Amino acid sequence: MIDSSKASLAIGVGLTGAAGFMTGCSQTQKMEALNARLWAPSYDQTPLPYDWNALEPIIDKETMNIHYTKHAATYSKSVKEAMAAESVNGGATSITQLLGSIKKYTSKMRNNAGGHYNHELYWQLMKPGGDKTPDSKLMEAINRDFGSMDAFKKAFEDAGKARFGSGWVWLIVNKDGNLQVVSTPNQDNPLMDIAETKGAPLLAIDVWEHAYYLKYQNRRPDYLTNWWNVVNWSVVKSRFEVVG
């Protein structure tokens, strides 16, 4: 286990001052540049920044343990297998770079590179007890683009309810610099060149059944609603300060 404040700090270090460096870039180049400046995990799993039971009663100990040690561990293992088979040098290629060119690789690479990145981000976006809603430029942007925090949360939860089968819901900064809620199937994400809507991810929730079924069974809406109580807004804010 590692200290969550250190994890948050690691995500935020050196990530300020994004504005101004993108003048003259195309929208695609802009999104690539923004995402390159966000924290990118290695291809190994980062230690979970809290104990297995630390998110109870929102997410139970057994779900966290199986999710991290079985599901997420398999994505990390399998993406490295795919990289070896497809001649991707992890020392020279960051995972954000890999995701940004994912269409030229196999479905094994796509599923597992996405799965690894998505879960590494998801763990960092939660903390025991959560944070208060951010009083910052992020709140101003949420109010500007959604009308209110409640309206944003409704849009986010509605996208989670509407995702058929397995997938993720994201709050992104899109190519126009606005906040937007999007959903991706399976282990896809908005960094991928094949994504319907590309963007820089700020917040993400896993709506695969393995993320909630032991506690919530078929009640995905309850998981979505309760999840706000463990959101680590300080990490979301740090990410927004890079790309907002």
Ligand SMILES: [Fe+2]
């Ligand atoms: Fe998951």
